Amino acid sequence: MLYLRSFLFTLGHNLTGAIAGLIAVIIWPVLPYSWRWRIVTLWNRFVMLWIRICCGVKFNVIGKRHFDRYPCVVMAKHQSTWETMFLQYYFGPVSTILKKELLRIPFFGWGLASLRPIAIDRSSPIQALKDVKTKGIERIKEGNNLLIFPEGTRTPLGQVGNYARSGADIAVSAGVPIIAVAHNAAECWPHKHFLKYPGTITVVLSEPIETEGKDRKQLTEDVKNWIEGEIAKMPIARKDGVRELSDPVVKDS
Numbered sequence: 091m092l093y094l095r096s097f098l099f100t101l102g103h104n105l106t107g108a109i110a111g112l113i114a115v116i117i118w119p120v121l122p123y124s125w126r127w128r129i130v131t132l133w134n135r136f137v138m139l140w141i142r143i144c145c146g147v148k149f150n151v152i153g154k155r156h157f158d159r160y161p162c163v164v165m166a167k168h169q170s171t172w173e174t175m176f177l178q179y180y181f182g183p184v185s186t187i188l189k190k191e192l193l194r195i196p197f198f199g200w201g202l203a204s205l206r207p208i209a210i211d212r213s214s215p216i217q218a219l220k221d222v223k224t225k226g227i228e229r230i231k232e233g234n235n236l237l238i239f240p241e242g243t244r245t246p247l248g249q250v251g252n253y254a255r256s257g258a259d260i261a262v263s264a265g266v267p268i269i270a271v272a273h274n275a276a277e278c279w280p281h282k283h284f285l286k287y288p289g290t291i292t293v294v295l296s297e298p299i300e301t302e303g304k305d306r307k308q309l310t311e312d313v314k315n316w317i318e319g320e321i322a323k324m325p326i327a328r329k330d331g332v333r334e335l336s337d338p339v340v341k342d343s
Contacts, residue, residue: 092285092287093284093285095144095145095146095286096144096145096284096285096286098144099140099141099144099145099286100284102140102144103137103140103141106133106136106137106140107133107197107198107201108196108197109133110130110132110133110197110201111196111197111198111199111200111201112197112200113129113130114126114129114130114200114201114203114204115200115204117129117130117204118204123183123206124183126204126205127182127183127204127205127206128182130201130204130205131178131179131182131205133201134175134176134178134179135179137175138175138176141172141279141286144286145278145286145287145288146288146289146329147172147278147279147286147287147288147289147290147291148289148290148291149176149290149291149292149293150290150291150292150293151180151293151294151295152292152293152294152295153294153295153296153297154295155180155181155269155295156269156297156298159266159267159269159298160233160235161230161233161234161235161236161264161266162235162236162261162266162267162268162269162298163226163230163235163236163238163257163258163260163261163264163266163267163268163269164177164181164184164235164236164237164238164268164269164271165238165239165240165257165258165268165269165270165271165313165317166237166238166239166270166271166272166273166317167239167241167245167271167272167273167317167321168239168241168242168243168244168245168251169244169245169246169247169273169274169275169276169281170244170275170276170278170279170280170281171279171281172273172275172276172278172279172291173271173273173275173293174186176275176293177237177271178205178237181235181237181269182235183205183206183233183234183235184205184234184235184236184237185205185206185207185208185225185226185229185234185235185236185237186202186205186207186208186237186238187207187208187210187222187226187236187237187238187239187256188202188207188208188209188210189209189210189212190209190210190211190212192209193207193209206229206234208221208222208225208226208229208236210222219256222256222260223256223259223260223263226238226256226260226264227260227263227264230260230264230266231264236257236260238256238257238260240253240254240256240257240310240313240314241253241254242254244276244281246276247276247277247280247333248333250314250318253310253311253313253314254310255306255307255309255310257310257313258301258304258306258307258309258310258313259306261301261309262301262302262304262306262309265301265302266301267298267299267300267301268296268298268299268301268309268313269295269296269298269299270295270296270299270313270316270317271293271294271295271296271317272293272294272296272316272317272318272320272321272324273291273292273293273294273321274291274292274321274324274327275291275293275327277289277291277326277327277328277333278290278291278327278328279291287327287328287329287330287332288328288329288330289326289327289328289329289330290327290329291327292324292325292327294320294324296313296316299312299313
């Protein structure tokens with residue numbers, strides 16, 4: 091049954107993703123950004139509903155979004171595909187810092203491109219850092235929140251990656267607060283695993299972290315300690331009470 095439910099989810103996810111990508115291309119030249127992000131991220135909302143229907147994956151958010159403190163820099167744990175889908179609409183309008191290769195994926199990449207992301211070329215790290223800061227500040231001035239995964243890549247359950255200072259640097263330079271996000275999404279939606287496990291994902295939002303006059307290195311360390319500390323306190327997400335992954339790894343979007 092778990093395999094069947096995961097198959098149905100993947101089928102619906104991929105088919106509707108293709109449709110959403112086509113819609114993004116069609117509306118891109120004719121609708122302003124304020125309308126585009128609302129329309130395109132309807133797919134993100136659908137995926138949250140679809141995974142709940144097919145796989146029994148729910149989520150519980152602890153903390154407030156603090157709309158009065160927008161725009162801000164959102165710094166989140168990166169474990170799964172789930173948080174990329176959820177945070178893009180939950181903190182919208184938001185520009186996500188991501189690798190350039192993602193925009194080349196048919197349909198999925200087209201939808202991403204329409205949401206004003208900041209795509210970086212990892213083959214040129216020095217230039218990438220400059221681009222992230224310059225474009226990040228530009229997006230904030232335009233009124234967008236900025237979503238960054240400071241570890242740079244997804245980290246397996248229970249592991250901690252190296253937290254880069256880019257998010258703190260942009261927040262300090264732009265004079266906006268940071269909101270840290272901790273979650274345990276990979277317990278239910280493991281990256282590159284076919285099976286999706288029933289359960290409740292916990293998402294914890296920090297209070298806005300003030301950045302004025304703060305040291306970038308210390309801010310990054312504070313965010314890291316907060317995120318990892320919150321994750322350590324979270325209840326097990328999966329309904330069966332298991333955290334370990336045992337299903338075969340297969341290619342997944």
